[in-house]
Amino acid sequence: MVWSDMEFQVLLLILFLCLTSERCEGKVNHKPSTCGYPPSQWCRSLEIAVECGVQKQCLELNATRPNSAAPPVEVTLYYESLCPGCRAFITQQLYPTWTLLKDIMRVNLVPYGNAQEMQNAVICQHGEPECHANLIEACILHMASHEAFHVINCMEAASSVLPATQPCLQLFAPSVRWESISACVRGPLGHSLIHENAAKTRVLNPAHTHVPWVTFNGVRDPHKTVSGPGSTWFVIAHSPAQSGLHLGWLQICNRSKHDLYWELSGY
Incomplete structure (x- = not known):
């Protein structure tokens, strides 16, 4: 065999x-x-x-x-930035495992989850703060590259996600300026990234029923x-x-x- x-x-x-x-x-x-x-x-x-x-x-x-x-084995996590279960999964399960196995394991993060994309807005399960945090994390994933998972784990492990953004970015991705992330969040790039995450989440087969939702090599x-x-x-x-x-x-x-x-x- x-x-x-x-x-x-x-x-x-x-x-x-x-x-x-x-x-x-x-x-x-x-x-x-x-x-x-x-x-x-x-x-x-x-x-x-x-x-x-x-x-x-x-x-x-x-x-x-x-x-x-x-x-590498490709692990993709569909999640919400302020979902308690997602935060625990990232910080207690996925990130620690990735730090041990990152030479044979690639992690993709898709912040969106159970949000709903309307014509001119996105409605998030945990309110506007979560939509803002999802935007920030999408921009960090886009701009911080290899350091992004470290930054996001730091944010999700903090007592409050949003206030931890700048300290975590400075600690784990000092080459990425906060002004660049902020411009991404406020501008068309951030909204385009969230739209891409919404599209990725919508085409899941089978469709996701909860978060965190994990696929391995694109399959669940x-x-x-x-x-x-x-x-x-x-x-x-x-x-x-x-x-x-x-x-x-x-x-x-x-x-x-x-x-x-x-x-x-x-x-």
Whole structure:
């Protein structure tokens, strides 16, 4: 059985989070304390695999590893800037995971959510302040490039999002002037960016029913993506029919208690 590039990359992501969890296939695992390599490099050589404690897993992976490098797994979050659940998801789940796995994981943020675009205005679920914050974050994403996620996480982690904008921008994207962001928000560029986010949200299939709403490589599988109480999210990968090393879905919950666990499904 030969894995596709994308399946192999998602499998590396799952392997990393499995090995850093407290439970993997019913066995207790502990994160290797001496591993100084990012997860995409764990299987690069036998020496690295031994140092990171993943020799057995890498032997299994390398047996079916594709020849070419796979692109990062693309995680897209559709959210609202002042939605409490979205703020918790960004700061407690998505951002911490991205900081660990950003070499194999690309995050796209789409601030809009349950807003409604009218002829000459946008009505947001949490009122005008949220519309303003959505505009600011859309402009930051457009202008701050690689630093944008750091800035937005800083804003969403603050006690109040809007007052934190300038301090977070200065801290994480000092090369981006606040005057440029403000001009974007007040001018046609900001409104064009929000219109693009509205269009991206409208064409979701299946249509979003709540926020935060997450897709993986542009796909949301309703049979494998489950929403429930607490902080949970799922990495999606279609499982092969063959026996052996499988791709499935990964659930992360209760990060504050460091209770990470995974399961395989689809068989």
